[in-house]
Amino acid sequence: MRKLFIPNDTSAVAMGSNLVANRFEELIKNKSLDIQIIRNGSRGMFWLEPLVEFESDFKRFGFQSVDLSEVESILEFICDDSFDAALNKHPKFLGETESIEYFKKQQRLSFFRSGLGDPLCIDHYSSLEGFTGLKKALEMQPQQIVDEVKNSGLRGRGGAAFPTGIKWQTVLDTAHSKKYIVCNADEGDSGTFADRLLMESDPYQLIEGMIIAGLAVNANQGYIYLRSEYPFAHATLNTAISRCYAEGILGQNVLGKKICFELEVRLGAGAYICGEETSLLESLEGKRGLVRSKPPLPAIEGLFGCPTVVNNVLTLGAISTILCKGSDYYKNYGTGRSRGTLPVQLSGNIKRGGLIEIPFGISLREIVEDFGGGTFSGNPVKAIQVGGPLGAFVDRDKWDTPMDYEAFSAINSMIGHGGIVVFDDQINMFDQARFAMEFCAIESCGKCTPCRIGSTRGLEVLDKISSKKDVEDNLILLEELCDTMEHSSLCAMGGMTPFPVKSAVELYKEDFT
Amino acid sequence: MGLNLDYKAELDNIIRDHIDMEGPLLPVLHAVMARFSHIPKDAIPIIARKLNLSSAEVSGVVSFYHDFKKEKVGRHKVQICRSEACQAMGSRELEVHAKKSLKVDFGESTNDDLIFLEPVYCLGNCACSPSVRIDDEIHARVTPSGFDKLISDLRSVNHHKARNS
The missing domain is CATH 1.20.1440.230 (NADH-ubiquinone oxidoreductase 51kDa subunit, iron-sulphur binding domain)
Structure with a gap:
């Protein structure tokens, strides 16, 4: 049986992937073809969506921006036994998906599973090292887990870049009968969608990271505070969580151990400020999302006055990689005090917008010109805003600055959550x-x-x-x-x-x- | 708008379903929105009493969040993203066009109560902007004419539903 992959995430669906999938399904049925359709997550190359792939000899080949009218011809090409030669003639044929420069030049740690298979299939996740980190963590003492995270050099990916291990140490060291793990999934910055992509295309990675965080600081309740602007991620997370309960990954006995971890998604209600961690905690408590004064830090007095880890989606996602592959492996990527990889989100007036996961240190210009291919309109770039709506427009002379936290703060900018929005010369x-x-x-x-x-x-x-x-x-x-x-x-x-x-x-x- | 007795029973059920949660107020308000498409004025003291809060506290929360509406709004929520990535691809023009063609401003419903138009600040579809959300569906690369098509599709679906019911 041949396999056909049709992406299923917010952007792919917004670009028409559901309609394309329905058409394929209809034709496959009518022609009684032996082809299985898998709704995978997205690979994050959004300008190619709907990016339809098929598998042959364990390799994946893609067709870009598939239109309803092309479904039939694509099926013919795939079913042609001499397809190797024939495919190159199809106008939308991309060749091997992972040979696309945009993809090949990336180093995917957090997003390596994204787009490979059905995001909600636990077997698929497990077959790609899923839950390996959790199994290791279950055999470790809390302090050992915190030490691993400290050694990895991981810094908060929400924007503030605070060292994650130090935050966890504070929560671990604060004695309290109740502690919480809160995932900040209120990805409100314009031009950012990495959290969304991870939640929609690899949700178990986040769940695994949250359970590990619970083990590390002795917390047994987690909340994912998700913005209401993400209905697709909401549905995906809820399904993923209920499957984890059914499989004994969440609940009273995590993977059969005497360890309890409960997890629930809570929806925000359209307030940007609730992405600020203390405002988020107020909102979770059922109040107006007013920012709290610090101190006390949430790590000491957080949700309902209890010690609380508040981490971004990508931070918690990275935890499962760090535990799975070891902190030294993770630390090997990056530059200076910015360790690991940075998922950059390239958007706005850009030819090739999408998610680009790269080690810290690559320049802004390389991202916009080499990956992005210039503006969508073809006009010259006028401005680049980095780091969301609160980020500065970066001076043309500084476009060669390497993307790392310190280098950007030295030019009075910030990387924040990694969003890059490009504007052409029509903007005022x-x-x-x-x-x-x-x-x-x-x-x-x-x-x-x-x-x-x-x-x-x-x-x-x-x-x-x-x-x-x-x-x-x-x-x-x-x-x-x-x-x-x-x-x-x-x-x-x-x-x-x-x-x-x-x-x-x-x-x-x-x-x- | 007042609540009749049937509605009160439904409200009681909603509150009962959420009362054991930690911090139940936002989930309760979301459920009330889903059921009544606004937070009826009369519901506030009932929610407050059951959750051991003051009416002022509940009102304060309702008014803080954009999602919670105090008045009934049009049946379908149409949101146009106003964030930077969408602006870079023409959302300002789209915004002007949408208001003109629907004959409403942001925060208003069309005369037939079918569409409620409002701004939104990022739908996470920034690489394929400008973006529009209609209820729970997100649309990419929406041009003014694409917007008109989405609206006419929405109207015709509703028209068929009305005829068949």
Whole structure:
């Protein structure tokens, strides 16, 4: 029997993969062909979606951007016994999927399973080293697990890049009868989708990482706080969790051991600020998502006042790799104090947008030009925003900066969650600066004045600038306002909104005067 | 809008299904939204009493989150992503077009109560932007004419449903 793979994740479906799958199913049935359709996750090469693959001699071959009208011809090519020669003639034939430069140049640790098979099949996950890390962790003492994580050099992938092992050590060392593992799956930054892809294409990796975290700090309750903008990930996670309960991977006896770990998904309700960890905890407790003052750290007083590990999806996902392959293996990737790999998400006005997992250290230019292939429109690149809506626009002279946490912070930028949004020369940077302030005004939790009032005043000042009222004076005022927000806001929302605003003014002054 | 007795029984059931959870308020409000498509004013004191909260606390939570609506809205939720990756691919024009063709602003429902239009800040489909969400379905690379097609499909599905019921 031949196997046909048709991706099933938010982006593939949005690009039409369900319609394509239905058409294939219909034709295979009508023609009584011996072909099995597998709905795999996505490989993250979203510009090729729907990327239909078939297997031959244990190799996978792809067809890109498959349209309904091409389904029949693709089936004919696949069924042709002399297919090797014939395939090259099909306009959408890509050759061997893993030989595509974009894919070949990546080093996939977190996403190596993504797109290979049915994301919800536990056997498939197990056959690709799934749950190996968990089995090892079950034989280890909590301190040994924490030491492994410390040694790996893993830093939080949500954006703040705090060393994960140190956070875990604090939770382990804090004596309490109840502790929690909370996964921050409120991936609100525009231009980021790595968490979503992992949850939709390899959900067991996250679940495994959370159980290991529970073992490491003696916590037996986990919550995944998922944004409501991700309905597909919600459904996938719920199915994955219920299958884990049925298989004894979650519940009272994890893999037959006297270890309990319970896990539940909780939906956010459309508030960007709930991606901030303390606001997320408030929201989980059923309150308004107001940011808490720190200290106390969540690791000491987190959810319901109990010691709590709050980690991003990718951080927890990386844990299963670290335990499976060893911390030294993981540490081998990367540069300086940025260890492991970085899942970059390339989007916006870009020819080849998608997920690119690479070791830290590659330059921004290589990503945008070599991987991305320039803009979608074909116009010149005007601006690149790195690190989400709170990230700065990066100066053209700095596009050769290597992607690592320290190098980016040295140029007053941040990698954050790894989102890169590209704009062509049709964009007006005044509009983008205004949007940054507007977004902050809409999404501010309102607890601290610089963010709550500052963002609204920022909008007003920008509107005066656009109506050419005392432009120079108002630009000075805007800068002072940005300084106030940056230095006196309670959290990154108010504290970093000035970054895109200031960098837009500084680098694209012509759009403001 | 007030609640009649039947609705109260349903509300009681929803609360009972969630009462044993830790931090049950958001799950309760999501369930109420799913059932009534808004949080009825009269439901707030009932939820508050059962969850041992004040009405002010519940109201505060309802007003904080974009997902919870105080008034009934159109049957289908149409969201246009306004985030940067979508802006880079023309979502600003799409936004203007959508408001004009549906004759509503963000936060409003069409005259026939079929469509509620609102902004959204990222659907995680940024590599294939601009993105639009209609109920739980996400659409990629939506042009103004593509948007009109999605809306006319939505209307015709509803028209058929209405005729067949």
